[in-house]
Amino acid sequence: MKIEIKKFGTYLISRPEGRDAALVIRNQILTPANARSVELDFNEVKVLTPSWLDEVLQEIFKTIPPTDVQFLNTSNASVKASLEMVLSIK
C-alpha cells in the first residue's frame, strides 16, 4: 500500500493537521486487507515538521510494525531531518 503524502499538502506543519491526516489514513486509506505494510511517499513535500510526522507515525505504528513501514523520496532536507528526529525517539 503506497500513501502519497503530498495529497495532505506540501507544507505539513502542525500537530492538529498531522492528527487529522492520521485519522484519514486510519479510517479511509488503511483497511484490514491492505494494512500489512505501507510505503509513505514524500515526493513533492516541501516543508515537513517532526510534530506533523509524529502524529501520523504514531497512528500507523499502532497497526503496522515499524519494520513494515517504508519511506520513499525522502531527499527533501526537512523530510529527512524530521524522519531522523521522530524515528530516533520511537
Place this chain on the structure above:
Amino acid sequence: MTDIELTEIKNWFETGATSEVIKSNFCSNRSEFNGRLFRYESLLTKSFSNDCLYLVSSSIGEIGNNCFDHNLGFWQDEPGCLFIREKNFCLIGDRGQGIKSSLAKVYTLSPQDRSYIQVAFEKIVTGRAPERRGNGLKYAKKNILTCGLSLYCVSSGEEVEVGDSLKSKFQSLLGIQLKNSGTLTLICW
C-alpha cells in the same frame, strides 16, 4: 523595523497593548500562522538554498506552532502569536504561560540543568505529558546550527542562545529585561 515599531512590540509583549504593527503581524490561530509562513518562502528564498530554505521554514513552523500547542487555556489575553517576518530575521512571540510554567508541571530541574528553557532546547521532555512529544525545539536548534543561523529565546526571565550570540542585539532591539511570562524568539541570518 523602526524604533517605534520595536517599542510597540515590547509594549505588546509586556502589557498586551495593541497597535498597527501588532495587528498586522498577529496570528489569531495556527492556520493564519501557517499561511503567513507559507508566504514567507518568497522572502526566504533570497537568503537560503533549497536545503536550508526548507529546514528553516520547518523550524519556524515548529516554534510558531508551539505558541498554540502549549498555551491553550493559559493565554494572558487575546490568543495568538506575533510573527514578524523580515529579510534577515524573524521574531515569534506569544503572551502565554511561558516555557518554565509549561515544563515545570512535568519536569523537575536536576543539578545539571541551568534552566527550564535550556532543558526545552536540549532534552526530550514534553510540557504536554502523558503525550509523547517535545522534540520540536531540539529539532529547531539542530537546524539553526546546521544552516549557520542564530537564535535567542527569552521566556519567564530565562534565556537560551543557539549559534552566535544575539543577546546584545536582542537587548538593543527590545530592552534589557522583558517583564512577562510569555515567550519571544528571535532568529537571525
